[in-house]
Amino acid sequence: MIRLPTTAHKLQAVLAGAITTNQLHVVASFADKTTSDYAGGTKLSLTNGVSAVDIVDAPIASTIRDIDYVGVYNADTVAATVTIQEFDGVNTRTLATATLNPGDQLIYVHGSGWQALNNEGQLKGFGEKGDQGVQGIQGVQGDQGIQGVQGDQGIQGVQGDQGIQGIAGPPTVIQDEGSPVGGAPHTTLNFVGAGVTASDAGAGVATVTIPGGGGAASDQAAVQARRTTTQAIGTAFADLTFDATDFENDAAVVEHDAITDRIVLKEAGPYEIYYRIDLDVANQTSFQADVLGRVRVNDTTVLPGSESQIAVLDDSSLLGNEVIYGPIGAKFIYNATANDFITVQVDRNDNEGTASINTRAGSAVFTATRMSGATGAAGAAGPSGGPVDVAQATRSTTYTTTLAFADVTLDVTDVETNVAVIDHVAGTPDNFLIGATGTYRIDYNIDINTPGSAPETFEVQARVRVNDTTVLVPSESRTTVFTDSSIDGSDFTAHLHMSFVRNFTAADFVTLQLAAVDVGGGGTPPATRANGVTVTVTRMK
Numbered sequence: 001m002i003r004l005p006t007t008a009h010k011l012q013a014v015l016a017g018a019i020t021t022n023q024l025h026v027v028a029s030f031a032d033k034t035t036s037d038y039a040g041g042t043k044l045s046l047t048n049g050v051s052a053v054d055i056v057d058a059p060i061a062s063t064i065r066d067i068d069y070v071g072v073y074n075a076d077t078v079a080a081t082v083t084i085q086e087f088d089g090v091n092t093r094t095l096a097t098a099t100l101n102p103g104d105q106l107i108y109v110h111g112s113g114w115q116a117l118n119n120e121g122q123l124k125g126f127g128e129k130g131d132q133g134v135q136g137i138q139g140v141q142g143d144q145g146i147q148g149v150q151g152d153q154g155i156q157g158v159q160g161d162q163g164i165q166g167i168a169g170p171p172t173v174i175q176d177e178g179s180p181v182g183g184a185p186h187t188t189l190n191f192v193g194a195g196v197t198a199s200d201a202g203a204g205v206a207t208v209t210i211p212g213g214g215g216a217a218s219d220q221a222a223v224q225a226r227r228t229t230t231q232a233i234g235t236a237f238a239d240l241t242f243d244a245t246d247f248e249n250d251a252a253v254v255e256h257d258a259i260t261d262r263i264v265l266k267e268a269g270p271y272e273i274y275y276r277i278d279l280d281v282a283n284q285t286s287f288q289a290d291v292l293g294r295v296r297v298n299d300t301t302v303l304p305g306s307e308s309q310i311a312v313l314d315d316s317s318l319l320g321n322e323v324i325y326g327p328i329g330a331k332f333i334y335n336a337t338a339n340d341f342i343t344v345q346v347d348r349n350d351n352e353g354t355a356s357i358n359t360r361a362g363s364a365v366f367t368a369t370r371m372s373g374a375t376g377a378a379g380a381a382g383p384s385g386g387p388v389d390v391a392q393a394t395r396s397t398t399y400t401t402t403l404a405f406a407d408v409t410l411d412v413t414d415v416e417t418n419v420a421v422i423d424h425v426a427g428t429p430d431n432f433l434i435g436a437t438g439t440y441r442i443d444y445n446i447d448i449n450t451p452g453s454a455p456e457t458f459e460v461q462a463r464v465r466v467n468d469t470t471v472l473v474p475s476e477s478r479t480t481v482f483t484d485s486s487i488d489g490s491d492f493t494a495h496l497h498m499s500f501v502r503n504f505t506a507a508d509f510v511t512l513q514l515a516a517v518d519v520g521g522g523g524t525p526p527a528t529r530a531n532g533v534t535v536t537v538t539r540m541k
Contacts, residue, residue, distance in 0.1 A: 001066060001067070001110055001111075002066070002070075002086070002108070002110075003064060003065070003066055004030075004058060004059055004064070004065040004066075004067070004086075005064055006058070006088070007058050007059060007060065007061055008058055008088050008089030008090075009058055009059075009065075009086065009087070009088050009089075010054050010056055010057055010058040010086070010087055011028065011054070011055050011056035011067065011084065011085070011086055011087075011095075012052040012054055012055060012084070012085050012086075012087055012092075013026055013045070013047050013052070013053050013055050013072060013083070013084055013085075014047070014050065014051065014052040014053070014082070014085065015047050015049055015050055015080055015081065015082055015083075016050070016080070016081035016082075016083070017049070017050065017080075017081070018049050018050065019049060019076050019080065020076055020077050020078045021076055021077045022077070023046040023048065023075070023076070024046070024047040024072055024073060024074050024076065024080060024082060024100070025044075025045075025072070025073040025075050026044070026045040026046065026047065026053070026055045026070070026071070026072050026073075027042065027043075027044055027045075027069070027070075027073075028042065028043050028055045028056045028067065028069065028070045028071075029041070029042045029043075029067075029068045030042075030043075030056055030065050030066060030067050030068060031065070031068060032059055032060075032063050032064070032065050033063065033064045033065075033066065034062055034064075035062070036208065037208070040068070043056060047072075047082065052085070055084075056070075066110070067110065068109075069107070069108065069109055069110065070084065070106075070107065070108040071105060071106075071107045071108075072084070072098075072100070072105065072106040073103075073104075073105050074100035074101065074102055074103060074104050074105070075102075077102055079099055079100065079102070080099070080100055081097065081098070081099045082097070082098060082100060082106060083096070083097045084096045084097075084106070095108075095114070096108070096114040098114075098116045098124075100116070101118070101119065103118070103119030104116065104117065104118050104119055104124065105117045191208050191210070196208070196209065196210050197209045219249055219250075219438060219540055220369055220370055220371070220439070220541065221250035221267075222247065222250075222254065222367065222368065222369040222370065222439065222501050223245070223247060223248040223251075223254045223255060223263055223367070223368055224245070224246040224247040224248075224365065224366070224367045224474075225244065225245055225246065225256040225260075225365070225366045225367075226242055226243075226244045226245075226246050226362065226365050226473065226474045227240065227241065227242050227243060227244070227359060227361075227362070227363075228243055228244050228361060228362050229243065230280055230358040230359055230360065230361050231346075231358060231359045231364070232356075232357075232358050233279075233291060233346045233347070233348045233357045233358060234347070235347070235348050235349070235350065236347060237292075237294070237345040237346070237347040238347070239261040239262075239343045239344070239345055240261060240277070240344045240345065240364055240366075241261045242256065242261065242364065242366055243260055246474065246500075246502075247439075247502065247503065249439060250370075252266060253266055253267050253370050254267075254271070254368050254369075254370055257341065261343050261344075262341040262342060263341065263342050263366060263368045264339060264340070264341045265334075265336040265338075265339070265340045265341070265342065265368060266338060267370065268336060268337055268338040269335065269336065269370065269371070270333055270334070270335050270336075270371040271333070271334050271335075271336055271369060271370055271371060272331065272333055272367075272368070272369045272371055273303070273306070273331070273332055273333070273334050273367070273368055274329070274330070274331040274365070274366075274367040274368075274369075274499050275293065275295060275306075275329050275365065275366045275367070276327055276328075276329030276363070276364075276365050276477070276497070276498060276499070277327060277328050277344075277359050277360075277363060277364045277365075278327050278359070278360035278364075278476075278477060278478055279291060279312060279327070279328070279358070279359065279360060280357070280358040280359065280360040280361070281312055281356070281357050281358075289312050289348055289349060289350045289351055289357065290309055290310070290312070290348070290351065291310055291328055291346065291357060292307070292308065292309045292328070292346065292347045292348075292349070293307070293308040293309075293328040293329065293330070293346050293347075294306050294307045294308070294344075295330075295342055295343065295344055295345070296342065296343055296345060297334070297336075297340050297341070297342050298340060299343065303332065303334050303342070304332070305330060305332030305333070306330050306332055310327070310328050327363075327477055327478075327479060327496070327497070328346075329497070331499060333371070342368065344364075344366050346359070360478075362473065362474060363474065363476065365474045365498075367499065367500065369441075369501070369540070388538065388539070388541075389417055389418045389421040389422055389436075389538070389539035389541065390415055390417055390422065390536065390538045390539065391413070391415060391416045391417070391419075391422040391423065391424045391432060391536070391537050392413075392414040392415040392416075392424075392534065392536040393412060393414060393424045393429070393432075393534070393535055394410060394411075394412045394414055394531055394533065394534045395408060395409065395410050395411060395412070395528065395530075395531070395532070395533040396412050396530060396531055397411070398449070398527040398528055398529065398530050398532075399514070399527060399528040399533060400524070400527040401458075401460060401514050401515060401516035401525045401527065401528075402515065402525060403515065403516055403517070403525065405461075405513040405514070405515040406514065406515070407430040407511050407512070407513055408511075408513065408514055408533055409429050410424070410429050410512075410533065410535060411429055413429075414534075415536075420435045420436070421434075421435045421436045421539055422440075422537050422538075422539060423435060430511050430512070431509040431510070432509060432510050432511075432535070433507070433508075433509045434504045434505070434506060434507065434508040434509065434510070434537075435506055435507075436506055436539070437503075437504065437505050437506045438503070438504070438539060438540070438541070439501060439502070439503055439504075439540040440501065440502060440504050440537055440539055440540060441499065441500070441501045441538045441540055442464055442472070442475065442498075442499070442501075442502065442510065442535070442536070443497075443498070443499045443536040444462065444496070444497065444498055444512055444533075444534065444536070445496070445533075446462055446495065446496040446497070446514070446528060446532060446533050446534075447495055447528060447532035447533075448460050448479065448481050448494045448495065448496065448526050448527075448529070448532075449481070449526055449527050449528065449529055449532075457480060457481070457519040458481055458516045458517060458518060458519060458525055458526050459478055459479070459480050459516070459517040459519050460478065460480075460481060460494065460496065460514065460515075460517075460526060461476065461478040461514070461516075461517065462475075462476070462477045462478070462496045462498070462512065462513070462514050463475050463476045463477075463512075463513050464498075464510055464512055464513070465510070465511050465513060466502075466504070466508055466509070466510050466511075467508055468509075468511065472500070472502055472510070474498075474500055475498055475500060476498075477496045477497065477498045478496070479494040479495070479496055480494065480519065481494045481526050512533070512535050
């Protein structure tokens with residue numbers, strides 16, 4: 001048997017000299033064996049003089065290629081010397097060499113080895129038949145058996161798979177991950193397992209389909225809802241409704257329901273829940289209030305980790321009635337029962353005076369992400385556990401905001417697992433370059449220091465743009481910072497954060513921008529804290 005066991009082994013043919021008229025014809029038939037399949041093939045070639053020609057290519061990975069038949073026919077008008085050799089990527093070893101007259105053949109048959117036949121199909125090495133008179137040499141009649149080699153049904157059928165199967169003599173060895181299965185020989189190969197199918201493809205071919213492991217990972221099921229208008233926040237907890245669905249890639253798993261205040265978690269299992277709300281406060285007489293947020297399941301139970309609270313202040317003694325506030329929100333994990341539904345609720349507690357507080361138009365975001373790939377029999381095995389495609393960058397120094405939106409440069413790349421998918425671009429460190437079309441989650445966290453001098457108040461605004469043109473919805477966030485020496489020399493710092501999901505196309509790039517709005521007092525706009533700006537981009541697979 002001739003066997004090609006690795007992706008480097010192959011068979012070659014080479015002539016000892018140049019041809020006169022025609023290159024020699026080569027036919028090779030082989031069978032490929034893997035742990036789950038056995039399939040045959042044939043390759044037709046021509047020699048190329050003294051240059052070696054690959055007559056049987058190397059097998060692909062995890063495949064053994066057995067050679068069933070090799071035939072070399074001298075189609076030239078003069079004798080030619082041909083050598084069949086095996087090459088393993090480094091070394092060349094000769095398997096057979098023969099001088100063939102026009103019409104002669106050199107053949108290899110699995111189980112029989114190498115033979116040379118003359119143009120009459122007789123085995124070379126025996127003399128020609130004697131004259132009729134030499135009848136007494138009856139033993140030469142044994143050539144009749146050799147004549148059968150030419151007409152052997154298996155060899156005749158080398159042109160098609162039928163003939164190759166006829167040549168193969170040894171039984172197939174069935175193994176379980178390398179260990180032979182007991183009870184051999186077997187006449188039936190039975191495939192079992194979730195999603196496995198076997199069918200007759202015709203022409204003697206059976207097709208076995210084994211789904212699962214090794215396939216591409218699917219996108220995580222996720223939904224993102226948003227309120228495009230304001231909603232008044234009253235003095236008792238009330239559901240927040242969301243009139244827009246920004247993203248929803250698998251409504252069979254997680255869906256922003258027709259009842260617009262809720263998201264339905266249709267599959268049992270863990271989900272990442274996130275909500276975030278900017279506040280809109282009109283200047284009024286002095287008041288101080290707390291704004292609270294939470295998430296409930298099935299209109300009954302408040303989920304742990306979902307509660308959020310912030311103080312809102314409007315004081316006429318502070319630079320002519322400044323309004324001080326920031327966003328509320330939370331991100332947490334909830335292990336759901338199938339068809340649970342979740343809602344966001346908001347409330348206001350007036351501690352001093354009577355407040356009038358709304359959600360800011362377009363700022364209220366509600367997101368739920370299934371923390372696994374798509375379910376189903378075919379996906380049960382799942383992909384191999386490769387690393388998550390994620391990139392995170394930080395600004396190591398302070399960044400002073402300006403009165404117009406400007407890109408924030410991030411000079412330190414904290415994490416970058418696969419630059420082919422997400423690349424924090426070194427040449428333009430304010431950009432994250434998307435390398436593969438799909439679903440991504442963008443997170444940013446920003447710590448804001450107080451303004452440069454007192455007394456003064458600024459509203460700091462953040463947003464994310466794609467391709468330096470379009471502001472992504474809902475990426476915008478804002479908060480207020482102020483300095484006032486009349487309040488214990490106090491400096492009010494603040495924090496901005498946002499998490500949202502979007503579909504991107506390969507070659508898109510995203511950028512974080514900041515701006516400051518002078519609310520009162522003038523002076524120098526505030527700066528971020530050193531190491532206080534972080535942006536994370538995650539491929540949701």
